[in-house]
Amino acid sequence: MSACFSKKLVLILILLSFFTLSAEKKFRVVIDPGHGGKNPGAVSGNLLEKNLTLAMALKIRAFFRKHPVQNVEIFFTRTDDVSMSIKERVEFIEEIKPDLFISLHFNSQKVLATNSGFEIYYPPDLIAKELKTTALFYDRTNISFYYGSLFRELYFKANLQTTWKLQMNMFAQKYNFGLFDNTTVPGLLLEIAYISSPEDRACIENPGFTADVAWYIYDAIIKISDKNN
């Protein structure tokens, strides 16, 4: 084999492995249903936040199983009614280092029952010093903001506002949220509705609501992963 030919062969092999690697690079997402086990989260009558977030996560999983997506890999911090500390969730996320994690919650306002609607939060710029270098590497605040704005845009297209009269209430940075403060990768916190609001509760208690919101989240993940390619 001539030196020139073997050089060419090596180059072809390098290029091939590069293209194979990039073709296999999946958009990794961690879904984190808030609370669980001994921690019910917000409570209103017989509605427990931990059950609502789990039901939403399982519905999202069902959609990914029924309609698999080639370039998306999805993980769940919990798929049962188990207790899980913030530290354990952080460790789970940092172990996987996903392209995006989505923490699912339902909001509650103890004083005012008038707060209602869907809220999207992204991480603040300021995080613990020791995490900062890694977080800067991921440019996580900007990326989270970008993904959050796509979620927001798709929210209106998903007709949740018209079908469920569930207003988009907020798109903002969230301070003092353990998952944001101790992770380094892009993340979003979705406060799906207020269980303290009678209007929102009427939506939540409707059997079609979970599937509609889960489908919106499933669809948003696919569209975000497409833009990321």
Ligand SMILES: [Zn+2]
């Ligand atoms: Zn919560």
